[in-house]
Amino acid sequence: MTKILSNRYGKIMILFGVLIMVPMTVVFFDKSQIKYIYSFLIPGVTSIVLGALICKDFKKAEKTSFFSANLKNSVMLVLFSWFYCFLLGALPLWLGGQLNPIQALFESVSGYTTTGLSVVVPSQTPLIYLAHQIFMQYCGGFGVVLMFIMIIKDQSAVTLYNAEGHQDKLLPNIQKTARLIFITYNLLIIIGTIGFYILGMDVFDALCNSITSLFTAGYSTKDIGISYYNSTAIYIFSMLLMILGSINTGVLLMIFQGKFKIVKKVTELKFMFFLIVLLGTISSVVLWFSSNLGFFKSILTGFYNVISSLSTTGNYNYDIRILPPFVLQVMIICMLMGGCIGSTAGGLKLSRIVILLKTMYNALIMKTSSARRVLSISWNTASGKKIIETETIKETISYIGFYFLVMLIGANLLTITANCSLMEGFFEFASALSSFGVTIGITGPNTNALTLIVEMIGMILGRLEIYILLIGGNYFYKAVAKKIKYKIEQKKNI
Amino acid sequence: MSKINTNKLTIIVGCGRLGAELANSISDSNGDVIIIDYNKDSLRRLSFSFGGIATVKDGTDIDVLKEANIEKAGTVIAVTNDENTNIMIALMAKKYFNVKNVILRVHDNSKQPLYSDTDIQVICPSELTSKTVKEMMGGGK
Numbered sequence: 353m354t355k356i357l358s359n360r361y362g363k364i365m366i367l368f369g370v371l372i373m374v375p376m377t378v379v380f381f382d383k384s385q386i387k388y389i390y391s392f393l394i395p396g397v398t399s400i401v402l403g404a405l406i407c408k409d410f411k412k413a414e415k416t417s418f419f420s421a422n423l424k425n426s427v428m429l430v431l432f433s434w435f436y437c438f439l440l441g442a443l444p445l446w447l448g449g450q451l452n453p454i455q456a457l458f459e460s461v462s463g464y465t466t467t468g469l470s471v472v473v474p475s476q477t478p479l480i481y482l483a484h485q486i487f488m489q490y491c492g493g494f495g496v497v498l499m500f501i502m503i504i505k506d507q508s509a510v511t512l513y514n515a516e517g518h519q520d521k522l523l524p525n526i527q528k529t530a531r532l533i534f535i536t537y538n539l540l541i542i543i544g545t546i547g548f549y550i551l552g553m554d555v556f557d558a559l560c561n562s563i564t565s566l567f568t569a570g571y572s573t574k575d576i577g578i579s580y581y582n583s584t585a586i587y588i589f590s591m592l593l594m595i596l597g598s599i600n601t602g603v604l605l606m607i608f609q610g611k612f613k614i615v616k617k618v619t620e621l622k623f624m625f626f627l628i629v630l631l632g633t634i635s636s637v638v639l640w641f642s643s644n645l646g647f648f649k650s651i652l653t654g655f656y657n658v659i660s661s662l663s664t665t666g667n668y669n670y671d672i673r674i675l676p677p678f679v680l681q682v683m684i685i686c687m688l689m690g691g692c693i694g695s696t697a698g699g700l701k702l703s704r705i706v707i708l709l710k711t712m713y714n715a716l717i718m719k720t721s722s723a724r725r726v727l728s729i730s731w732n733t734a735s736g737k738k739i740i741e742t743e744t745i746k747e748t749i750s751y752i753g754f755y756f757l758v759m760l761i762g763a764n765l766l767t768i769t770a771n772c773s774l775m776e777g778f779f780e781f782a783s784a785l786s787s788f789g790v791t792i793g794i795t796g797p798n799t800n801a802l803t804l805i806v807e808m809i810g811m812i813l814g815r816l817e818i819y820i821l822l823i824g825g826n827y828f829y830k831a832v833a834k835k836i837k838y839k840i841e842q843k844k845n846i
Numbered sequence: 847m848s849k850i851n852t853n854k855l856t857i858i859v860g861c862g863r864l865g866a867e868l869a870n871s872i873s874d875s876n877g878d879v880i881i882i883d884y885n886k887d888s889l890r891r892l893s894f895s896f897g898g899i900a901t902v903k904d905g906t907d908i909d910v911l912k913e914a915n916i917e918k919a920g921t922v923i924a925v926t927n928d929e930n931t932n933i934m935i936a937l938m939a940k941k942y943f944n945v946k947n948v949i950l951r952v953h954d955n956s957k958q959p960l961y962s963d964t965d966i967q968v969i970c971p972s973e974l975t976s977k978t979v980k981e982m983m984g985g986g987k
Binding site for chain 1: 874
């Protein structure tokens with residue numbers, strides 16, 4: 353069976369080999385970068401050659417495949433493509449002598465999961481590697497498997513699409529859906545670039561900031577992120593892009609089509625704006641009273657922090673330890689909740705929070721009413737009113753349980769490895785798990801390897817939605833256990 | 847598998863054995879397909895790799911058909927388990943929405959006068975089977 357599927361693995365390797373070489377186009381704008389080009393050529397070409405060899409070997413097998421629609425194989429393929437990406441993305445940074453292997457891997461994971469935690473100092477890094485980081489976030493923001501579906505026609509595209517955590521089908525054809533998502537976000541990136549350019553950035557920075565804001569990623573080309581520009585207009589424009597990035601793709605398309613009547617009713621969206629207004633106001637007021645920022649500046653900082661953490665962007669890098677602890681807590685809550693489901697944001701996703709809150713409310717109501725009363729939970733999505741089934745509720749609540757378990761373990765591990773306080777550990781791990789990417793001062797060029805590994809695991813778990821890793825791990829364990837059992841039995845027979 | 851013309855959208859009403867089979871094969875050959883059925887459980891017949899849209903709604907509702915973009919559809923296939931529903935959907939698609947290719951499945955051809963003056967393409971499994979059986983009997987001699 354592995355033989356049958358290998359063809360697709362080959363295709364993925366070729367595709368990523370091509371993608372990894374895209375940052376080389378920077379050379380056309382800046383000739384001095386040409387000395388680093390080898391670090392992109394080596395992994396890119398190797399990957400393409402390896403992929404082509406695999407494709408050639410298994411071409412016949414692919415045609416007689418019956419298993420391509422299998423969920424298990426899709427999960428394995430999704431996991432393979434992500435982990436392959438992580439490895440491939442780390443190679444240029446390592447080969448180029450910028451970072452040691454663990455740091456390079458951390459940087460690559462942080463890029464593809466659109467987190468934005470970083471161990472490099474942008475001002476001391478060659479332009480080509482900054483472009484590489486931004487492009488990793490670009491690929492990761494779409495989802496690496498979406499890239500694959502879009503280009504290559506494959507029967508199991510849907511299973512792959514679902515396995516990566518995308519949920520809506522926007523068009524009656526999966527490949528066209530993928531292309532529609534691709535076109536939508538690229539248009540928005542162009543609009544964002546033009547906007548930032550007009551507001552006073554140069555073209556490269558405008559493009560980078562547009563990508564990182566829209567994909568709620570958070571790498572920056574400046575050491576202190578977006579606070580470098582210190583311009584109210586840029587702050588506001590970037591808030592707008594972040595909100596667009598954390599809206600569900602289906603709803604986003606409806607906004608473009610002008611279907612505001614339906615959009616107004618979408619529960620998740622209403623909840624998101626409610627949260628932004630509520631938490632933004634609270635943190636602004638707290639900031640105003642507890643610091644000397646002044647009225648206008650504290651409103652701006654308060655709302656920017658809330659929107660940035662709710663959309664899990666985190667594209668600034670000033671010392672956030674000066675913020676009052678209450679504001680930091682609000683930020684932790686925001687980033688754990690995350691944006692809308694089916695968007696580029698991370699975190700738990702607001703739809704799950706809505707289900708959780710409604711279930712909690714119903715449980716309270718049930719305590720005080722007749723035992724024969726039946727309550728159901730419903731909500732409005734882009735495709736109309738829907739009743740949430742008991743199965744979905746169970747799955748959601750157990751997911752939230754898993755998420756907090758991971759959160760607790762990770763935060764406590766960080767207090768050991770990085771020797772920090774529990775509050776700092778919580779903030780940092782929540783930042784990694786939800787793909788927020790603002791550091792409280794733990795992650796930097798001098799961070800030790802163990803801390804980086806803990807954060808890396810957090811980022812991967814957060815982006816790939818814990819379950820798929822558990823499923824993949826389960827399959828892997830079963831396969832290995834079977835082989836070991838088989839070998840033991842063979843030995844016995846001898 | 848024979849090539850299906852899938853350049854245009856196909857709408858299938860009724861996700862029974864036939865409907866699901868058609869939807870799966872059209873989706874596998876990379877066509878656009880929307881399948882409508884008001885029973886959620888019958889959607890389980892769709893395969894994992896079904897790439898189209900499956901809606902749980904009433905296929906005789908004009909608004910539902912409009913939402914499914916029936917005006918742009920190349921083919922409408924009515925294959926629910928109810929004879930009258932099928933005929934009604936086929937007639938709506940043909941007369942109201944002017945869909946080019948309408949395919950109707952009926953088990954009993956006695957209601958033929960309802961659609962005989964249109965160019966709806968009718969398929970009648972019992973008639974087809976009896977024809978084949980007769981051929982087989984003739985061929986056996």
